[in-house]
Amino acid sequence: MSSFDEVFERIKLATNTRTQVELAEVLDIRQSSISDAKRRDSVPSDWFMKLFEKFGLNPDWLKKGVGPMYLRTEEDGYQPVEGPAAGRVFENPAKFGDPDARSAVVTIHSMQNLETSEDGEDTRRFSSVGKLSIPQSFAGATIQIFRVDASSMEPLIKKGAYVGLDTAQTNILSGEIYGVYVPYEGISIKRIFLDAANQRFILRSENPAHPEQYLPMDRCTEDVVGRVVWNLQTM
Template identity: 60%
Template sequence: MSSFDQVFERIKSATNTRTQVELAEVLGIRQSSISDAKRRNSVPADWYLKLFEQYGLNPDWLKLGQGPMYLKSEEGYQPYDGPAALSLREEAAHYAEPESKGTVVNVHSMQSENEGHDGYEPKAIGKLNVPRSLAPSSILVVKVEGSSMEPYIRRGAYVGIDQNKKNVVSGEIFGVFVPYEGLLLKRVYLDADRERIVLRSENQAHPETEIHVDKAQERIVGRAVWVIQDL
C-alpha cells in the first residue's frame, strides 16, 4: 500500500488540482478533512468512490500505482486483480479532464423569490447541464432577463456567479441585488473617496447607479465568472 503522500500526489495529478483547497472542492469536503486524513496517514474509502464516479479513476491505481489510471465498466468498478473477463479497462485519459463530464445545475431567475428589499432569494426556473469544472458548490446560475449588459452579455444568456467572490474588484462584473428589481449584472468600481461603489451597465441606455460601501457585502451576491450564450 502506498503512503498517504503518494496517493495524494496521484490524486492531485489526475484531477488537475494543486492545493488542498482545490482538491477539497473536487471531493466535496472541507479542507480540514484533508488535513485530518494526512495526519492519520490514511485516505478515506469514500474518496476513492467519489474519484471513480466523477473521473473514472481506478482505485487500485490510486492506492497502489498499479493498473490503468482510468477505468470504465458497464457494470461498475471491477478490481484490478479480479477476473479479466469481468472488467473493461480503457486507457482513456480524457475521462479525467474537467470538461469531459457534465453536471446538472439549477437555473435561477434574476427576480428574487421575495420581491421586497430583504435580499436576493434565488428562484429556480429550470436546469442546465454544464461541465463540472464550471459548477462548484459556490456557483449560482442565472438566466439573464434584461438588456443592461448588452451586447457583452445578451438577454437569455446563462451566467455563473461565484458567491464566494464578493470582494469588489473594479471593472469586474458582479451580480448585485437591487431592492424591488432583483439581481442585476453590473460592472463595479470602487470610489473610496466618496465611500461608494459605482454600478455601470454596458448598455448606455441604462443609467449609472451607486451603493454605499457599507452595503457592499449585503447587496453583492457574487462575481460573474462565466457566460454561456449565443453569439
C-alpha cells in the same frame, strides 16, 4: 475471457499506448510485470480496476470486446462510448478524466422572481427556473447560476445567457463584473468601479442605453452577491 494478446491490444487501443514501456507507465507498474503476464497468458485483475478508475474503461469490453468501451454512472460521470471500428484510431481516453470532460447538472435561478414574507419584507429568495448541464469545473459549492433577463450588459452578456456567480468572491476588484442585489427587483449584473471620493461604487452597464447606478460603500458587503466567473450564451 480473450487471450492476453487480444486484451493487451484493446488496452493499447483504449489508452493510446504503443509499447510495453508506455503501458507500464499508464498502469504504474514495472515493464517486467507485463512480460510476466504475457508469459502466463493472463491479465491481472488489478489492471482492469486501474483502467476503470483512471479512464472509466469497461472491464467487460477489455476482457471480451463487447459492450461500451466506457461506463457511466451518476456518481463518476464516465461517458459510454461504443468500441471503435476495426482499423480506426480512437481518441485519447485520458481526456475523459478531465473536469471539463465531465458534466454536472445544476439549478438555474431567476434573477427577478423574488419571494416576499407575509409582512411584505424582501426575503432575497430566488426561485428555480430549470436545470443546466455544465462542465464540472464550472460548478461548485459557492457557485450560484442565474439566467440573465435584461439587456444591460449586451453585447458582452446577452439577454437569455447563463452566468455563474461565485458567492465566495464578494470583495470588489475595480473593473470586474459582479451580481449586485437591487431591493425588490433582484440581481443585476454590473461592472463595478470604486468612487472613493464619494464613498461609493459605480455600477456600469456595457449597454450605453442603461445609466450608471451607485452602491454606497457600507452596502457593499450586504448587496454584492458574487463575482461573475463564467458566462454561457449563444453567439
